[in-house]
Amino acid sequence: xxxxxxxxxxxxxxxxxxxxxxxxxxxxxxxxxxxxxxxxxxxxxxxxxxxxxxxxxxxxxxxxxxxxxxxxxxxxxxxxxxxxxxxxxxxxxxxxxxxxxxxxxxxxxxxxxxxxxxxxxxxxxxxxxxxxxxxxxxxxxxxxxxxxxxxxxxxxxxxxxxxxxxxxxxxxxxxxxxxxxxxxxxxxxxxxxxxxxxxxxxxxxxxxxxxxxxxxxxxxxxxxxxxxxxxxxxxxxxxxxxxxxxxxxxxxxxxxxxxxxxxxxxxxxxxxxxxxxxxxxxxxxxxxxxxxxxxxxxxxxx
Amino acid sequence: xxxxxxxxxxxxxxxxxxxxxxxxxxxxxxxxxxxxxxxxxxxxxxxxxxxxxxxxxxxxxxxxxxxxxxxxxxxxxxxxxxxxxxxxxxxxxxxxxxxxxxxxxxxxxxxxxxxxxxxxxxxxxxxxxxxxxxxxxxxxxxxxxxxxxxxxxxxxxxxxxxxxxxxxxxxxxxxxxxxxxxxxxxxxxxxxxxxxxxxxxxxxxxxxxxxxxxxxxxxxxxxxxxxxxxxxxxxxxxx
Numbered sequence: 310x311x312x313x314x315x316x317x318x319x320x321x322x323x324x325x326x327x328x329x330x331x332x333x334x335x336x337x338x339x340x341x342x343x344x345x346x347x348x349x350x351x352x353x354x355x356x357x358x359x360x361x362x363x364x365x366x367x368x369x370x371x372x373x374x375x376x377x378x379x380x381x382x383x384x385x386x387x388x389x390x391x392x393x394x395x396x397x398x399x400x401x402x403x404x405x406x407x408x409x410x411x412x413x414x415x416x417x418x419x420x421x422x423x424x425x426x427x428x429x430x431x432x433x434x435x436x437x438x439x440x441x442x443x444x445x446x447x448x449x450x451x452x453x454x455x456x457x458x459x460x461x462x463x464x465x466x467x468x469x470x471x472x473x474x475x476x477x478x479x480x481x482x483x484x485x486x487x488x489x490x491x492x493x494x495x496x497x498x499x500x501x502x503x504x505x506x507x508x509x510x511x512x513x514x515x516x517x518x519x520x521x522x523x524x525x526x527x528x529x530x531x532x533x534x535x536x537x538x539x540x541x542x543x544x545x546x547x548x549x550x551x552x553x554x555x556x557x558x559x560x561x562x563x564x565x566x567x568x569x570x571x572x573x574x575x576x577x578x579x580x581x582x583x584x585x586x587x588x589x590x591x592x593x594x595x596x597x598x599x600x601x602x603x604x605x606x607x608x609x610x611x
Numbered sequence: 612x613x614x615x616x617x618x619x620x621x622x623x624x625x626x627x628x629x630x631x632x633x634x635x636x637x638x639x640x641x642x643x644x645x646x647x648x649x650x651x652x653x654x655x656x657x658x659x660x661x662x663x664x665x666x667x668x669x670x671x672x673x674x675x676x677x678x679x680x681x682x683x684x685x686x687x688x689x690x691x692x693x694x695x696x697x698x699x700x701x702x703x704x705x706x707x708x709x710x711x712x713x714x715x716x717x718x719x720x721x722x723x724x725x726x727x728x729x730x731x732x733x734x735x736x737x738x739x740x741x742x743x744x745x746x747x748x749x750x751x752x753x754x755x756x757x758x759x760x761x762x763x764x765x766x767x768x769x770x771x772x773x774x775x776x777x778x779x780x781x782x783x784x785x786x787x788x789x790x791x792x793x794x795x796x797x798x799x800x801x802x803x804x805x806x807x808x809x810x811x812x813x814x815x816x817x818x819x820x821x822x823x824x825x826x827x828x829x830x831x832x833x834x835x836x837x838x839x840x841x842x843x844x845x846x847x848x849x850x
Binding site for chain 1: 624625626639640643644646647648658661662665666667668669670672675681684685688691692694695698706710711712713714715716717718720721722724725730733743744745746748749750751752753754755756757759760761763764765767768785786788789790791792793794795796797799800802803804806807
């Protein structure tokens with residue numbers, strides 16, 4: 310689900326970076342009004358919880374295993390603003406620690422894995438459970454919220470990839486939506502199980518989350534956050550919009566045909582030539598390694 | 612228990628490690644953006660960027676096998692795109708090849724950036740470049756709590772595995788796992804509260820000190836100018 314760099318068209322990646330940066334800044338501002346500074350260490354520990362909880366695997370069907378992704382759970386427990394900030398942190402950390410998801414694709418990943426599941430999970434739980442935070446109804450709503458919070462990101466991710474001309478919708482949507490419909494059952498079940506556990510052991514924790522007040526501005530903001538990118542996807546799907554970055558590049562350096570494209574690379578054939586180039590690249594790498602190594606004499610700073 | 616899969620090679624000593632965090636964030640972001648602008652099928656451009664990646668990996672002293680291992684992350688997307696290319700023709704294969712090379716190069720630059728910079732330095736670089744304080748602090752806390760919570764999870768898993776034989780019905784498994792996650796959540800909450808009280812008692816002032824002072828040296832402008840010159844030459848110069 311974490312989209313690497315190179316798979317998204319530049320206009321989609323730039324658009325989603327703008328959207329995500331905007332929503333992170335907005336949420337950070339809004340959150341610092343809402344919560345005392347003590348909430349920051351608490352959010353940090355919950356982000357780490359999301360990371361650690363992914364180690365607990367749960368077998369789903371035939372060899373695949375699911376684990377808690379946590380978007381819906383955080384949305385329900387902390388409210389959408391703090392939940393979104395936690396998930397955004399997790400996505401950034403996954404890109405920086407584990408190179409899971411690209412650098413320019415970070416905005417798209419924050420949107421898909423942070424904003425969409427937290428806001429949709431929160432909204433679904435709120436609609437189904439109303440004000441209740443404990444009892445059978447809240448647990449069932451938790452299941453629905455968990456399942457939806459896996460499905461919508463899969464759909465949004467496959468839409469982005471198909472508009473970017475990387476993976477056609479006919480291949481991407483069935484594969485991703487199908488896989489996540491199954492994984493979503495585990496996510497929903499775990500979200501419901503955690504909610505029922507907390508209701509049994511520590512009901513006041515759930516009530517605390519209920520006291521987060523969401524004003525009309527937040528709902529409008531959330532709606533815009535979802536509506537604007539999807540609207541642009543739908544509009545941009547058919548037409549062949551010019552790429553903003555490539556337009557700039559062409560203005561500076563001249564049309565694409567004249568710069569650097571003299572040696573168009575055939576997809577097949579010339580195998581020996583490619584192998585030669587690969588050997589040359591590896592040789593240069595070894596030479597650079599050796600030069601630094603010899604220039605220093607020792608490897609570790611410690 | 613054994614950890615250490617995060618910024619693993621950030622304590623090596625190389626010219627790249629010596630650069631300031633902000634320089635590396637800006638430089639590598641510029642390189643990634645440049646890679647994403649290479650027109651499809653421009654073999655020469657891809658070749659020079661691969662050469663640069665190879666040189667930087669060599670200079671950074673990070674084992675190339677590690678970088679290669681990290682690139683396996685893009686495999687699911689590659690499989691899906693490959694399936695699509697198999698349905699298309701020669702044009703689709705060409706597109707797939709461009710896609711793969713772009714993804715590979717960008718991942719290489721990302722691995723280089725994060726593994727030549729300690730995490731605390733990286734965070735301070737982000738903060739100085741204008742990233743919101745909530746996010747940077749959150750990342751810092753995440754990094755510090757992660758290993759403690761991972762230990763907790765591994766101990767809980769071990770305890771569960773000791774107490775059961777085989778697997779029960781799915782519903783029972785789900786209930787057990789839900790309780791485990793719930794108590795992990797509670798313990799995390801409580802640990803967060805306790806730690807925060809202790810930090811306040813010790814004079815915590817909403818900032819973390821870092822080991823290496825973040826000062827620009829003559830190397831930093833040299834690196835940035837070199838990166839800019841490289842990108843301009845790679846796009847503007849025909850062989």
